[in-house]
Every structure is written in structure tokens, then in C-alpha cells.
Amino acid sequence: MSATTTTPIDLSSGFPSPSLFPLQQLNHATNTVLSTPSIWHEGMIYGPDEGHSPLRRNIARWLSRFYHLDETTSTPGASKIEAERICITGGASQNLACILQVFTDPVYTRNVFIIEPAYFLAFRAFEDAGFVGRLTGVPEDEEGVDVEFLEESLKKDELSSSPDIKPFKPERPYRKLYRHIIYCVPTFSNPSGRIMSLSRREALVHLARKYDALIIADDVYDFVHFPTDASSMDSPSPQFKHILPRLVDIDKTLDGGPIDSFGNCMSNGSFSKIVGPGCRVGWAEGTPAFAYGLSQAGSTHSGGAPSHMMSTFINEMLEPSGDDTCAVTRHIVTKLIPTYARRYSLLATAVQEYLTPLGVISPIENKYHVVGGFFLWLRLPPSLTSTEVVAAAREDGVVIGNGAVSALPEGNLRCGTYGDMIRLCFAWVDEEQLVEGVKVLAGTIRRLGKEA
Ligand SMILES: Cc1ncc(COP(=O)(O)O)c(C=O)c1O
Incomplete structure (x- = not known):
């Protein structure tokens, strides 16, 4: 050195x-919560499995605005996001583990496909869930995931596997066990920074539906973007607007919507990159059945969604003010x-x-x-x-x-x-x-x- x-x-x-x-904003939010007994009473005790209800509503409204699902949208048929589609989580990493606990089975779920190069800290969650040695890398190019490669792998797996494998886990009404998992970071991938194109997103959703796969999309970097030439930025007020619809938005609308009540895509969101990672608050979005099923993970069902008190602080920071924006x-x-x-x-x-x-x-x-x-x-x-x-x-x-x-x-x-x-x-x-x-x-x- x-x-x-x-x-x-x-x-x-x-x-x-x-x-x-955002310390000042957090300070204001915590003061509001701690001086309002009706909020802190609720925040300091066990909460609902799906998470703090006002936060679910505010996230749904805030996401609708960011992804412009409440206005004209590039995703035909898209509509406002309903709070029932949101489940509060302890951040994207914690939630990845919960998704795998609820929606996969170490015997029935055949493969975990991971778009490479990959967010390396996710690997252990897959190993913890029983997928040691069963991860398959899928390459990406300038447009994101190589869907042909993925389809070839899925086809090969169909040929080599027995159609009547019985799951190890018992049947439960609140969940569905998927045959495959596809894990990706579609927008500004970690580490490559790549953006999966709209046509690849659609092709990926088609594949997931055809082969009974759940796409887990870490959408943690969607909110902060700027032109490659920063001098052309529409400063001082850059836009709060998405670049492309998420995979979960596409699944909501493509060919009339999801093929069953659980759907084939979920969005894993987090406040780590936009408020602070120590908050450990995030959200999952999927169909209402998926969001509810996720909230039934054993660790959540006992005591309610994680980071409950912190959820009340974050909620204050999402409360719309006069100009209809929030902190x-x-x-x-x-x-x-x-x-x-x-x-x-x-x-x-x-x-x-x-x-x-x-x-x-x-x-x-x-x-x-x-x-x-x-x-x-x-x-x-x-x-x-x-x-x-x-x-x-x-x-x-x-x-x-x-x-x-x-x-x-x-x-x-x-x-x-x-x-x-x-x-x-x-x-x-x-x-x-x-x-x-x-x-x-x-x-x-x-x-x-x-x-x-
Ligand atoms: C792709 C991706 N997913 C998840 C995380 C972690 O998110 P959280 O802090 O919400 O667990 C990160 C952080 O680096 C990340 O890059």
C-alpha cells in the first residue's frame, strides 16, 4: 500500500x-411513528404475515407510479398494482430464501437456472434449499439472457427426467411447487450492468410458462438510472420512470395474463439500494395467490413479516405529500x-x-x-x-x-x-x-x- x-x-x-x-427523512419518519401511538403500538408487536398493511398499499401505489401502470403504458392491458400483490420482506436476500422454502422442493424441482455472470451472494440460498450441484448457468449477451440456450437445457432435462417424480414436501393449499427456477437480475444486472431487452423478457416468460418454471427477478436496481452521457441529463429533475416493464408486469398481461393463479414470475424488490441496506426491508410482488403463499413461509407465519417496526418507518417515507411524491x-x-x-x-x-x-x-x-x-x-x-x-x-x-x-x-x-x-x-x-x-x-x- x-x-x-x-x-x-x-x-x-x-x-x-x-x-x-436519507437521514433527515428517516429522522422525520421515526419521529412521526414514535409519537403516534396507533402506529408504534402496531409496529412494536407481531404483525400480519403479509406485512404492515399501510406499507403494502403505499408500495403498490408507488410502484404503479414508477412503472406507470396507472397511466398509458408500454405494457398493453397493464393496470394499477393492487396491495394484495405485495408481500413485505426482509430484503431481497432474505426473501430469496423464503421463496425457495415455499415454492421449491429438493426432489420435484429439477433445476435452478442462473443467468451468468451472476450475483454471487445468491448461490448459498440455493445451496441451503437443497440445490447443491444442480445450478445451471445461462449465458447473456448484449440483450440479456440467451433464451435459446435455456430452452435447449429445458428440453434436454424433459427428455432425461421421469414425468412422475413425487415431491418430498407435502401438498399445501397456499403454495405451488415449481419444476424449475430461473434466477436473474433483468435491469442493470450485478455484475454486468446489462439490461434484458423487451423481446427477451417476453420470450423468457413464454418459456417459464411452457416448462413450469418460476422466474425470480431481483429488481433491486430499477429505480436509479441516468443517460450514458450524464451531461444530457434532464437535470435538475430527472424522471422517476421505469425503462422497461418488469417480468412480473409482462406475466400479468401477456396473452391474457398468468396461466394459473400463482403465475410464473415474481419481482424481488428492496429498499437496500435506495434507502440503506441496514433497513432490511423489501417487498415481493406476484399474483395475489403467490404473495399470500410467500407470506406462509414458516418463519413469517410465526410472528408475521420481518422488519415490522422498520416497515412503519419506511412507510412514512412513502406517504404521498402535496405534490403526490414521497420522501x-x-x-x-x-x-x-x-x-x-x-x-x-x-x-x-x-x-x-x-x-x-x-x-x-x-x-x-x-x-x-x-x-x-x-x-x-x-x-x-x-x-x-x-x-x-x-x-x-x-x-x-x-x-x-x-x-x-x-x-x-x-x-x-x-x-x-x-x-x-x-x-x-x-x-x-x-x-x-x-x-x-x-x-x-x-x-x-x-x-x-x-x-x-
Ligand atoms: C442482484 C442483487 N440482489 C440482491 C441484493 C441484496 O439485496 P438485499 O439487501 O435487499 O438483501 C443485491 C445486493 O448487492 C444484489 O446486487
């Missing part, structure tokens, strides 16, 4: 820096979008200036000309591996993400190793450190390149 730097510059951690937490929306529009746009622009420019000349390849611009999520996904020059660059950069004072962790764990059907990829995050460190971090990394790559 350089003599002047004592704390390494962290371009690895994937969450907002403390300067981006969370205003925070996204006035703070998060402008800050991330600036940080992204600084990071992308620094990468171009210091890393591209060394042979590092940065992502191609997507056809939507928007960026979001928290990451830049970069390919190293052919002579270097991500593992050696990550270790050497750490010694030089900068922490970066190793692409190799985004491959499925060994023993599963992976489609790549990503041992030549690194992930840089622009959410955690403040602006000056972003450029400094890239300069340090350039020095590391230059040094290793000479040694190679």
Missing part, C-alpha cells in the same frame, strides 16, 4: 456511501440520480483515460443509452488474471471485485469462469477517491503487465 494511503480505496463494496443515506421518490430524484450520474461519469472517464490504453476493455454502450446499477464490468488484458490483479491492487491500496466469484460454484454447470473480469463499484466511495482508485489500479496493471 502507498505510504500516504492508510485505508484502501474500496471500489468493491456494492452499496451506497453513508453520504447518500423516497424525492431522495431518488434529487440526490441519488444526480450523484450516481456524476460518479459514473467520473469513473467511466477515468477508466477510459487510465485503463483502456493498458488493454482493459469496458462495456459497450447498451441500446437504451442509459446506465444504472452500481457497477462497471471490465475485461483485463489477456496476460492477466483477475485473481492476481485483485491481490496486487489490494497491496497497492485499492480493493476491486474479482469477476471469478460471479461464476457458479464448482460442481455446477457453469458457462464461464470470468477469471479475466473485474467489477468496479461507483456507489460506495466518494468522488475524489473514484479517480484515485482507478489511477492506483492502472499502476498495478502496468506493473503486472511488465512482469508477465
Whole structure:
């Protein structure tokens, strides 16, 4: 580490820096709750399985607005989101585990398909649910998931498996066990930042219906996006508006709607990236039957939805005020979008200036000309591996993400190793450190390149 730097510059951690937490708004929300007995009485005791009712209603209204389902919409037939479609969760990770507990069976559910490169912290939830060695990677290109590859895998599985496998778990009226799981991050994927195109989304929903699969979509990065050229941003009021309909919106409307009461898609949402990860509050959206079934997970049914008191605080931040926006929306529009746009622009420019000349390849611009999520996904020059660059950069004072962790764990059907990829995050460190971090990394790559 350089003599002047004592704390390494962290371009690895994937969450907002403390300067981006909406503390004043949270303070106001907690004061309101704690000085209103009718709210805190409810918040401090066990709550409903589906979660704090006012929060379910406010999330439904807020999502309707963001995905414009209450106005003219690109999804024909889409309508307002009803509160019955929402179940409050302890965040996307906790909820992934609950979904697998309720809707999969270690015997009957044949495969877990994961779009690669993947959000690596999800792997253990699949292993915990009994799918060790049964994960299959599905590659993505500029338009997202390779649906042909996925269909081939599903067809092969049909041919090799017996049609009358009995589930290990008993039948329950509140749930359905799916034959396959498809896990993806359709918008601003972690780590690749890619956006799955509308045609791929539709094709994916068709496939899920045909092969009895549940698509679990982590829609955690949808809310913050900005043009690739930040100077063309409609500042000072960027729009609070989606880019594409979610998979769950498509399942709601495609060919007349879901093929059964549970549907084939769910949206896994979270306040981690837009309020703060320590809140551990999120939401799941699916058909009303799916949302109810999810709320019947054993750990939820005993005591009610997680993070109940915190749910009351978040709910205050979602209460519409005079201009029909709420504290969370205003925070996204006035703070998060402008800050991330600036940080992204600084990071992308620094990468171009210091890393591209060394042979590092940065992502191609997507056809939507928007960026979001928290990451830049970069390919190293052919002579270097991500593992050696990550270790050497750490010694030089900068922490970066190793692409190799985004491959499925060994023993599963992976489609790549990503041992030549690194992930840089622009959410955690403040602006000056972003450029400094890239300069340090350039020095590391230059040094290793000479040694190679
Ligand atoms: C794709 C994806 N899903 C889920 C999470 C975690 O969400 P939560 O904090 O709500 O558990 C992250 C955080 O990095 C993520 O990138």
C-alpha cells in the first residue's frame, strides 16, 4: 500500500456511501411513528404475515407510479398494482430464501437456472434449499439472457427426467411447487450492468410458462438510472420512470395474463439500494395467490413479516405529500440520480483515460443509452488474471471485485469462469477517491503487465 494511503480505496463494496443515506427523512419518519401511538403500538408487536398493511398499499401505489401502470403504458392491458400483490420482506436476500422454502422442493424441482455472470451472494440460498450441484448457468449477451440456450437445457432435462417424480414436501393449499427456477437480475444486472431487452423478457416468460418454471427477478436496481452521457441529463429533475416493464408486469398481461393463479414470475424488490441496506426491508410482488403463499413461509407465519417496526418507518417515507411524491421518490430524484450520474461519469472517464490504453476493455454502450446499477464490468488484458490483479491492487491500496466469484460454484454447470473480469463499484466511495482508485489500479496493471 502507498505510504500516504492508510485505508484502501474500496471500489468493491456494492452499496451506497453513508453520504447518500436519507437521514433527515428517516429522522422525520421515526419521529412521526414514535409519537403516534396507533402506529408504534402496531409496529412494536407481531404483525400480519403479509406485512404492515399501510406499507403494502403505499408500495403498490408507488410502484404503479414508477412503472406507470396507472397511466398509458408500454405494457398493453397493464393496470394499477393492487396491495394484495405485495408481500413485505426482509430484503431481497432474505426473501430469496423464503421463496425457495415455499415454492421449491429438493426432489420435484429439477433445476435452478442462473443467468451468468451472476450475483454471487445468491448461490448459498440455493445451496441451503437443497440445490447443491444442480445450478445451471445461462449465458447473456448484449440483450440479456440467451433464451435459446435455456430452452435447449429445458428440453434436454424433459427428455432425461421421469414425468412422475413425487415431491418430498407435502401438498399445501397456499403454495405451488415449481419444476424449475430461473434466477436473474433483468435491469442493470450485478455484475454486468446489462439490461434484458423487451423481446427477451417476453420470450423468457413464454418459456417459464411452457416448462413450469418460476422466474425470480431481483429488481433491486430499477429505480436509479441516468443517460450514458450524464451531461444530457434532464437535470435538475430527472424522471422517476421505469425503462422497461418488469417480468412480473409482462406475466400479468401477456396473452391474457398468468396461466394459473400463482403465475410464473415474481419481482424481488428492496429498499437496500435506495434507502440503506441496514433497513432490511423489501417487498415481493406476484399474483395475489403467490404473495399470500410467500407470506406462509414458516418463519413469517410465526410472528408475521420481518422488519415490522422498520416497515412503519419506511412507510412514512412513502406517504404521498402535496405534490403526490414521497420522501423516497424525492431522495431518488434529487440526490441519488444526480450523484450516481456524476460518479459514473467520473469513473467511466477515468477508466477510459487510465485503463483502456493498458488493454482493459469496458462495456459497450447498451441500446437504451442509459446506465444504472452500481457497477462497471471490465475485461483485463489477456496476460492477466483477475485473481492476481485483485491481490496486487489490494497491496497497492485499492480493493476491486474479482469477476471469478460471479461464476457458479464448482460442481455446477457453469458457462464461464470470468477469471479475466473485474467489477468496479461507483456507489460506495466518494468522488475524489473514484479517480484515485482507478489511477492506483492502472499502476498495478502496468506493473503486472511488465512482469508477465
Ligand atoms: C442482484 C442483487 N440482489 C440482491 C441484493 C441484496 O439485496 P438485499 O439487501 O435487499 O438483501 C443485491 C445486493 O448487492 C444484489 O446486487
